[in-house]
Amino acid sequence: MIKFSLLVATVATVSLGTALADEGDINSDKAVISAGAELYADNCAVCHGADLEGAEDWQGYNEDGTLKPPPHDASGHTWHHSDTLLFDYVKLGGTAAMAKVALEEFNSGMPPFGDTLTDEEIWNILAFIKSSWPEDIQQTQREISEEERALNEAKNK
């Protein structure tokens, strides 16, 4: 029975796909992507690299134990995360985003942008980042996001 309602939730989410296009879904609108590219260059490139390449030796730690800025291209792990987590990470910053998923007191080097960027601007940047991924990776990340949405909907029933 639980399986059945999960399936229903998934189908419902998939059919909502177009309505959510402004938010997490893959957006191939050139205007959205170029707006995102500009915002990325102004706000994110300083740490994550002009070409989304991340910091040098990004898999190591800084002396204070914080992580280095990872790449956002397909070589990194941005695409392992759902839209909700990516959005929260940018809007709230790493420490608050992790607290929201019950990882308390994570000392994050990722600052919050909720005061400088609108929600729409954050989605534009995420659309630009996604546009750098090959199609199979875009598809995998979309599935991760859809599974999470379905789980949340099932939980809220």
Ligand code: HEC
């Ligand atoms: C001051 C440096 C800095 C700036 C500026 C910055 N970040 Fe980050 N970001 C980090 C660090 C360091 C991490 C690594 C994880 C952590 O410490 O929480 C990170 C992690 C992330 C993550 C989650 C990890 C992942 O898998 O990709 C996302 C998403 C992200 N940043 C997006 C952005 C976006 C979008 C911008 C611009 C609006 C931005 N960052 C600006 C330092 C920065």
